[in-house]
Amino acid sequence: MKKVIVVGNGMVGYKFCEKLAAHADFEGFEVIVFGEEPRPAYDRVHLSEYFADKSAEELLLAPANWYTDHQIELRTSELVTQIDLEDKKITTHKDTVFEYDYLILATGSAPFVPPIKGSEKAGVFVYRTIEDLDAMKSYAAKLKAKGKKSAAVLGGGLLGLEAANAAKELGMDAHVVEFAQRLMPRQLDQGASDMLQSKIEELGIGIHLSKATEEIMGDGAIERMDFADDTHLDADMLIISAGIRPRDELARASGLQVGARGGIYVNEKMQTSDSSVYAIGEVALYNEGIYGLVAPGYEMADVAVEQITGGEKAMAASIDMSTQLKLIGTEVASFGDPFVENHDVVAITYENKQRGIYKRINVAKDGSRLFGGILVGDSSDYNTLFQIYYNAMKLPENPEDLILGSRGGESILGSVLDLPDTAQICSCESVSKGEICEAIQDGTAANLKDIVKCTKATTGCGGCKPMVVDLVNETLKSLGKEVKDTICEHFEYSRQELYDLVKVKQITTFEEALARLGKGCGCEVCKPVMASIFSSIYMETANKQPVIQDSNDRFLANIQRNGTYSVVPRVAGGEISPQKLIVLGEVAKKYDLYTKITGGQRIDLFGAQLHELPLIWKELIDAGFESGHAYGKSLRTVKSCVGSTWCRYGMHESVTFAIEIENRYRGLRSPHKLKGGVSGCIRECAEARGKDFGLIAVDGGWNLYVCGNGGATPKHAILLAEQLDDETCVKYLDRFLMFYIRTAAPLMRTAPWLDKLEGGIEYLKKVVVEDSLGIAEELELEMQGLVNKYECEWKQAIEDPEMMGRFKHFVNSDETDETIEFVSLRDQKMPKPW
């Protein structure tokens, strides 16, 4: 048994463990990992997402039990303080001693804090760990409570821009301060930097170039940055992101050879000056360089694993620093040598200020090869260009086609299958084209999911995904297999195709659809999709084919934790009379239901047993309520603010219009749930821009916004048209909703649908506003047909004794389910916890 000690549990340290654990000879190793941070390795590349939507848990590269499952001992919050090279031992800060056969140093780097006077002041942060982010977060919260909002970032490199994005996500006004005269000076030329700057500034982030910071001013805490050119910037907090310094202090103290400017010296085997000790990642000094990107770090981890398991693999002499990423919403890529220009090499550039795109390629004067380039604003050609550069492939006759697109419509590269087998497709996981194609050809993988599982391609930065998808599809095609975005094993069609087929062939039942278009018995995926399609075409309620409905729709209620249901009547626009409120209260009291106000301005009654649903609904319907469709993938609510009838700022009657719209689209089934909002003025109290469609009253009418949502990935709705009168507004809404219903994939809300829609919002505007497809009238008629056929499905259900059979808990007994238990909660009840 060989003992391996890994010092450092960052991305590269983890990758080493992952590669070793996957190695055939892993059983011969005993592995202990030390990490000074309190949690297991996490994804630092996507750190700024911690503020947007990701939890620390989600950023983990592998959960803590991954290490135990693989018999790897992970010791977090434990710092290695000493290495004894002679006796092959290490000591930790707890004075515990461990022996090793191989020592892997993956200590990474620390943020470089330039020697600026005042950098010790409160409110000055570095950007590296989750703890740094937590500290920034709580400081920003305190600032905002005092009405202070200005956050500066020192450093306009890749990480600095990420940090600026993080500051913006925190709700601060972000400013980037860079010493050089351009952003990302190591990757971008002036033209690219200018383009990136204008795009970032559009988002409200300030950019300050050629600024040398002299002193950080403030009384105890930062208040201002003073620059060498006698200008200054007011800042309430500062995030320093001015580069990295390798964490080589442990190696240095133990006597390992280190570079003059830091970093542990390694050879092509990743061996340090002591042959039992390896260094990988940002701490390794290889070929005179330190590599702050994840791909070379992973490659080093792979080499180290190969070396200690007796393999031959060595690091390539030159390390590729190409990179592609999305920075503050802008695509940026840089590959090969982005700057080279000499008597053999010329640059071809393309700049489009209207669309915010800059592209540059450096090609040999004789047109024989590509040396590198830069892409800003649109990096969709990155994979192709990178492959051409990396594999020294032949260029097309007119090299400018590489960035302008060939005017014949054909891909410049021809087919992705033309790439050499050695072409590296996923540089994070170093997966070659050959590996992907072989896995499909020999049957190891049948689709993209399998490829991701067996090769790990796309699991790093994800930038290679489009190319991997193409490769998988093209290889499948070359084997004579059809590639389709099918909904499940029972129907070899996409949702849109099924929608069209059902309509054209006038199919009316699920059984008929299975017989004519599918096979087998169906499943929990295709049944609700078909139910939704039938409903969107024929406006049939969930009562017509109850067994193909998602189980909530089948019982016209939302199932809750303990198998009981909640009841939500429609309260259009959130307007409800005192009399109706009393009815809700009385019904809730009678059936002992837990009541809560929902986010959609209505009232949810929880804890109804299956057999009670019809009894409750009978009383509600008698009092004038109707189904709220809270259980369906259908229109939920149209939220409103009180509007001009009461509000002294209101411009139009938002409640009236919200009720009109909610009643128009009530019961409308769609690929996913739909929510709307109407605000009476730009103060936007109805949060209409957080909805699938939102109307905001302005001078001269309504502004119509579409494709927003709250939830896990909040999106603001985007302006579709301005200053519309009521009638036009409804017209555009009809067209928009019907177009979405026809074309979206199952369970795809409007925001991701718009993301996928080729041409995006501009295209949508053309279809909806300009009627570029000539289908506007058809869409409106279709919607009007659905609106005319609306029926309350709960009323239908309680009036039909046969339908009522559905709500009995037992077929063979009138007893009710006695296993349901409730406990009390603040004068109400709740399910007994799981």
Next chain:
Amino acid sequence: MEELLNHYKTVTPENTTNWVKVGTTQDFPENGGACIKHNNRQIAVYNFTLTSSWYACQNLCPHKLEMVLSRGMIGDSQGIPKVACPLHKKTFSLQDGSNLNGEDYKIAVYPVKIEDNMVYIGFSD
């Protein structure tokens, strides 16, 4: 609640000692399921009209121990008849009760026979 699970053990036609009549075929929706009660057991019964087959299993979801499986959607996966739990969409084979998402949960299944339009479930006690 865990002891509830012990009530449910798979029964095969071979070790059935007691066929219990639970209703007529019309009591169960076509291509859907419903629940019956026998002594202290709740059993979900499914009518696969498309393949003229019947299946039965515990009504208890093995994941959160709620009496809900009869309300799940049914279908097949590679020809294996299955039910999807309405709470978290975990799917189970109605042939042997195994979980089809590769998890450890398992449900007990029971034999069903149809005679003269009457539905019978097999128990071994």
